[in-house]
Amino acid sequence: MKTARFIALVLLAGCFAGIIHGTANLAIVEPYLDEAIGIENQNLFSSGEEQDTPEFWVEYSSYRDWQKGGQVLAGAILGTSVGALFGIIFAFSRRSLPGNHNVKKALILAGIMWLTIYFIPFLKYPANPPTVGDPETVVLRSILYLSFIAISGFGALGFYKLSNRLDKSKKIAAVLGYAIFISVIFVAMPQNPDEVIAPMDLVNGFRAMSLIAVSIYWIALGIILGAFWQKLQPDKSLQTYTS
Amino acid sequence: MSYSEEIIVSKQAVPTFAVVILAIIFGFGLFLVGYDQGHLFSIIQGAEAFDDLFIHELTHDMRHAAGFPCH
Ligand SMILES: [Zn+2]
Numbered sequence: 001m002k003t004a005r006f007i008a009l010v011l012l013a014g015c016f017a018g019i020i021h022g023t024a025n026l027a028i029v030e031p032y033l034d035e036a037i038g039i040e041n042q043n044l045f046s047s048g049e050e051q052d053t054p055e056f057w058v059e060y061s062s063y064r065d066w067q068k069g070g071q072v073l074a075g076a077i078l079g080t081s082v083g084a085l086f087g088i089i090f091a092f093s094r095r096s097l098p099g100n101h102n103v104k105k106a107l108i109l110a111g112i113m114w115l116t117i118y119f120i121p122f123l124k125y126p127a128n129p130p131t132v133g134d135p136e137t138v139v140l141r142s143i144l145y146l147s148f149i150a151i152s153g154f155g156a157l158g159f160y161k162l163s164n165r166l167d168k169s170k171k172i173a174a175v176l177g178y179a180i181f182i183s184v185i186f187v188a189m190p191q192n193p194d195e196v197i198a199p200m201d202l203v204n205g206f207r208a209m210s211l212i213a214v215s216i217y218w219i220a221l222g223i224i225l226g227a228f229w230q231k232l233q234p235d236k237s238l239q240t241y242t243s
Numbered sequence: 244m245s246y247s248e249e250i251i252v253s254k255q256a257v258p259t260f261a262v263v264i265l266a267i268i269f270g271f272g273l274f275l276v277g278y279d280q281g282h283l284f285s286i287i288q289g290a291e292a293f294d295d296l297f298i299h300e301l302t303h304d305m306r307h308a309a310g311f312p313c314h
Contacts, residue, residue, distance in 0.1 A: 001256060001257055001261070003258045003261045006261050007261050007264055010265060011265075025305065025308040033304055033307060033308070063300060066300055066301065067301070067304050068304060070301035070304065070305070071304045071305055071308070074301060074302035074304070074305035077302070078273070078276040078277075078302075080268065081270075081271065081272025081275075081276070082269070082273070084268040084272070085266075088257075088262050088265050088269075091261075092257055125310075125312075126310070127307065127309070128307070128313075133312060133313055133314045138312055138313065141312035142311070142312045145310075145312055209308075210307075210308050210309070210310060213308060214308075214310065
């Protein structure tokens, strides 16, 4: 495989998909973030931690602008890094993925990864807007979330390896095996320790938009990486034989 | 008789070097967006970085939107 071409196409695809993700967030998630931070500000005023002064709002809007602008850049960074993982797995699994077009293959893999390392973990530990989390528990919450993603991802990989050793007619057993495995883990893992005190409408709206935006990312990643792969064929090279 | 023939060779092996590079980028980027609380800039900026939270603020909205635990 052509190393440089492979790395470049993977990183570019991830970066583009990440920019799309960041832009989608700006459009659909940001209103909920603003609302949640608005509640936080009201809490700061009523507890006396901050004064409702023009100076406060000047400082506030300057760092909110920074945070919003960061959204697209952070999307590019996150998109590139998740895309790197996707690229590695795609390179190893491409031949065994169904379909005869790379876009189709990449979309199928993106769907599997979306389900196992994003959607199932999301059901267990859904995204929360500001005001929900307790700063004291952020390390614990990070460990729980990351562990669940890792267990689910490696579990899926393990059952995939297992399925390679099964007959075609029995492959469904590996899917069932994963489903049982992840259900047990789902029930066994501790809950998010934080209580949701923000209005439920806000939290649910935020979660729905966050889910849509991340899903857009995975679809974009599959399409873009698959199309690049189709065009650049990093695993093929033209060789001239003289006999 | 001599003739040359062009064929497309499919090389399936995934280069280890590429996997290592991509794995490093994955780990680094995930940490930066998901978990950095000033660690990266503390390397050049010192302890001050943990108060500035430059990266944290920059990636803050994405952190919430992508489902990472935050505040
Ligand atoms: Zn936050």
